[in-house]
Amino acid sequence: MNGQKVALVTGGMGGLGETISTKMVDAGYKVVVTYSPGNSQHGEWVKDMKAKGYDITAVACDVSDFDSCTKAVAEAQSKVGPVDVLVNNAGITRDTTFKKMDKVNWDAVLRTNLDSLFNMTKQVADGMVDRSWGRIINISSVNGSKGAFGQTNYSAAKAGVHGFTKALALEVARKNVTVNTISPGYIGTKMVTAIPEEVLNTKILPHIPVGRLGKPEEVASLVVYLASEEAAFITGANIAINGGQHMQ
Structure with missing residues (x-):
């Protein structure tokens, strides 16, 4: 990597996002994470990360709101x-069955999980093209590929993530900007x-051929690879990381 590049991770303070963020720091990136404007714990999180040796910048952002994304990326x-x-x-x-799903919960998931790709990517894509270098990595889900009971909203949004990936990848490929999807299964x-x-042991693990949950570090390592120079020939791909639960 020539110089220290900047990585922005949405939802970077929770679960998988935190592991992605720390892995990116370990790989030599300057890292910025977004957090929901109502999250009053962000200061403590940043302080805790710093104590662990991770100097990460945090900005408030409602990823479902275009103007909020514009402001956050500018900051x-x-x-x-x-x-x-x-x-x-x-x-x-x-999550709920389609019969019980209302418009509020449909809209909330589509806006946060799918509209957010437009809202965030619109802020940075032109700059990547102008500099002839960029990586856009979209986190989808195994359920965007195979569907899931009670997740018509979530599965629709996550399937849309890869449609976005493929189309944008075609538009920016010649400018050394790659766009890829990662579709995790059940991650710990x-x-x-x-x-x-009991639910894990009877209804989830039996459907995962490797017999265990995935590790956040395994997904984060894949993110780091797709962000690297070595991954420059991978674009428009949907990489499944689900222990064999669903094979495409």
Whole structure:
């Protein structure tokens, strides 16, 4: 990597996002994370990371709101410089059957998980093209590929993530900007490990051929690779990392 590049990770304070952020610092990047404007713990998180040796910049951002993204990226770039790597990681779930799903929970998931890609990528893509170097890495889900009971909103949004990836990859490929999707399966984040052990052992693990949950570090390492010079020939790809649960 020539010089110290800047990576921006949305939803970088929680679960998978935190591991991606620290791995990117370990790989030599300046890292900026976004946090929800209502998260009053961001100061403590930054202080805790610094105590662990991770100097990470945090900016408030509602990824579902275009104007908020414009402001957040402008703040990030004024503090650390132009964004070279964008990791669209922020996401939410509002699970229920389609019969019970209301418009509010449909919109919330689509805006946070899919509209956010437009809102964030629009802020940085032109700069990457102008500099002839960039990496856009979109975090989707195994359920965007295979569907999931009670997740019509989430599965639709995550399937849309890869459609966005493929189309944008075609537009920017000649400018040395790659756009890729990572689709994790069940990863051992706090959210997943909070699932009752009986449910994990009877309904989830039996469907994962390798017989265990994925590790956040495994996904984060893939992000670091896709952001590297060595991955310059990979674009428009959807890389599954799910222990064999769903093979494309």
